[in-house]
Amino acid sequence: MTRSVVQRDTLRGAKLIGAVAVVVALVTLPAYGDQYTLTTFIRTIYFGFLALSVGFLLGQGGMISLTQTAFFGISGYVVGLLGAERGVPFPIPELAGLALVAVTAFLFGLIVMRTHGIVLLMLTLALGQICWSFARQNTSVLHGWAGIRGIQPPSVLGLDLTQNATFYWMSLVIFGLGLLLLWRLVESPFGLALNGIRESPRRMSALGYPVFWLRVTAFVIAALYAGVGGILAAWSSGIVTPTALQLSRTIWILLIVILGGARYFWGPVLGAVIAVWLDVIISQLTPRYNTVIGIVFVVVILVAPNGILGVWERISAKRRRFREVAENEHAEALSTAPKARRRLSRAEED
Amino acid sequence: MTLPDQQYAIVTRQVSKTFGGIKAVQGVDIAVAVGERRALIGPNGAGKSTLFNLITGEISIDEGQIHVLGRDATRFSVQRRARLGLGRTYQISQLFLELSVEQSLFLASAAGIGLGLSLLNGWRDRTEDRAWTREVAGQVGLADHLFRRVGELSHGLQRQLELGMAFAMRPRLVMLDEPAAGLSPAERQTLVALIQAMAPDITLILIEHDMDIVMQLAQRITVLHRGVVVTEGTPGEIQKNSMVQRIYLGEAHV
Incomplete structure (x- = not known):
């Protein structure tokens, strides 16, 4: 007993030390990382938001949505149209972008959230494609393929966000807040209800839950995460084009979420980190990034249908079971025959 | 009439x-x-x-x-x-297989009370509701299985959970x-x-x-x-x- 408590505390301590080390490494990154590394981390963060959006719906609510990149694009376009082109001061374009994302998600949610599984997949695909086609073909306002250029991050509280390091820190803080909020959401009764809907919407209805409205709410929340990612992306890259909304990106995000482990809170984040950095590493070796990530994906799904964190859980569960068995034997031995006690003491000497 | x-x-x-x-x-x-x-x-x-x-x-x-x-x-x-x-059970189980017994009973009981919108209080912090789920678990013979995944339960225990979820709704x-x-x-x-x-x-x-x-x-x-x-x-x-x-x-x- 006492031994296992000690072990558990050691494990918790190790995890805490690991977490602190990661946070310190991330915060101090501008001190030792070059500009390219910083930019890559910024990209990880805004794609991380998009991954959280997809992962929240898929992992917590069991909903596969192919519309999330549209929300990523919508907020970016609004920031570009109002901020860069019409000079509307911060934070109006950003808030307007998020508001439009919320309204669009609500309307889309009304259309699709009564459906499940493959029907939901096809409907969200269609809605995403409508948004993409609109962005692509509207030349009068959105400038078609050319998109909107010259977007700049604002100056807030005297911070010069055009500085890469400052922008990185700001992104990191926003991402931290986003994670904190999402974690509370997942742990809340609302989050648990989403899990229930994932497992059995029929049962949730029979228990008296307004399943449809809970799903619509989740859809709007997820869209806002994609929207925040879209704003950071527009600020960081300075441009927004139909590429932000296109299907290949939608699928890429879905894949990285599954790669990391959609069921797990950190799954989408891990997926985003791996996918973005794999991009960097592979691009130095070969132009065939998509081929490589495709192969990685196939292998991971074959070996671990629950993603990388699924493998981790399987290993630690096995270890836990070992420990429990050992503990039980230990306890049994202490409480029963002296012969067993002797056997145990021998075992401990070994 | x-x-x-x-x-x-x-x-x-x-x-x-x-x-x-x-x-x-x-x-x-x-x-x-x-x-x-x-x-x-x-x-x-x-x-x-x-x-x-x-x-x-x-x-x-x-x-x-x-x-x-x-x-x-x-x-x-x-x-x-x-x-x-009106609480019901299903002939072919409609259980939350990936959730724990406690989570299932909590969801069943919280349906009546309302979810609450607080993000500061997770569902685990709702001690009164959890006390009620423990009581129901005891009622249907699942007190020792509270933290197990529903999918791991035997068929018999799953039927007991079906009943428990109906009871938990009050x-x-x-x-x-x-x-x-x-x-x-x-x-x-x-x-x-x-x-x-x-x-x-x-x-x-x-x-x-x-x-x-x-x-x-x-x-x-x-x-x-x-x-x-x-x-x-x-x-x-x-x-x-x-x-x-x-x-x-x-x-x-x-």
Whole structure:
């Protein structure tokens, strides 16, 4: 007993030390990382938001949505149209972008959230494609393929966000807040209800839950995460084009979420980190990034249908079971025959 | 409209449902008093499950009226009927396989109270609700399995959880759809004891093929055959009824 408590505390301590080390490494990154590394981390963060959006719906609510990149694009376009082109001061374009994302998600949610599984997949695909086609073909306002250029991050509280390091820190803080909020959401009764809907919407209805409205709410929340990612992306890259909304990106995000482990809170984040950095590493070796990530994906799904964190859980569960068995034997031995006690003491000497 | 609805948990009037030309339920009138233990029996295809799902709202009604716990619920959604105090179990389990027993019971109990919007308090922090889930778990013999994943439970324990989720809702009316399906004789006795221990003011409607269980649990029995109520009576009356015997032997042509 006492031994296992000690072990558990050691494990918790190790995890805490690991977490602190990661946070310190991330915060101090501008001190030792070059500009390219910083930019890559910024990209990880805004794609991380998009991954959280997809992962929240898929992992917590069991909903596969192919519309999330549209929300990523919508907020970016609004920031570009109002901020860069019409000079509307911060934070109006950003808030307007998020508001439009919320309204669009609500309307889309009304259309699709009564459906499940493959029907939901096809409907969200269609809605995403409508948004993409609109962005692509509207030349009068959105400038078609050319998109909107010259977007700049604002100056807030005297911070010069055009500085890469400052922008990185700001992104990191926003991402931290986003994670904190999402974690509370997942742990809340609302989050648990989403899990229930994932497992059995029929049962949730029979228990008296307004399943449809809970799903619509989740859809709007997820869209806002994609929207925040879209704003950071527009600020960081300075441009927004139909590429932000296109299907290949939608699928890429879905894949990285599954790669990391959609069921797990950190799954989408891990997926985003791996996918973005794999991009960097592979691009130095070969132009065939998509081929490589495709192969990685196939292998991971074959070996671990629950993603990388699924493998981790399987290993630690096995270890836990070992420990429990050992503990039980230990306890049994202490409480029963002296012969067993002797056997145990021998075992401990070994 | 003169029936004193308050005394009845369920009143159906001329309820009918047709599936593609087949009259699954035809002009069914039943009235189940508050606190009554009622069984619906009949051979396969008699319309028991259809009637059951018409009452819970999972199937939409073609004709007739359904009053649930004193309210005309004919047009109410499944959710709304549940919130009136109607709890049900499923014949083929609709359990949250990836969640724990505790989470399942919590969700069942929280449906009535409301989820609450606080992000500061996770569901784990709702100690009162969790105390209630522990109490229900004890009631249905799952106290030692609170933190296990539902998918890992044996079939017998899953049936007990079905029952527990219905109880956790603090229902006024519980509808059990073949609660003992697939259970061993010993598990059946456990389940019967759990249902018998239910508070006497909770109304029970039960579909069950096992006549021993029906006789142990029901105060009154409604016999359905080809979508029509054939007869209704106490277990003793039904056992003696020659028409019921013929239906079960497959000779009746009503």
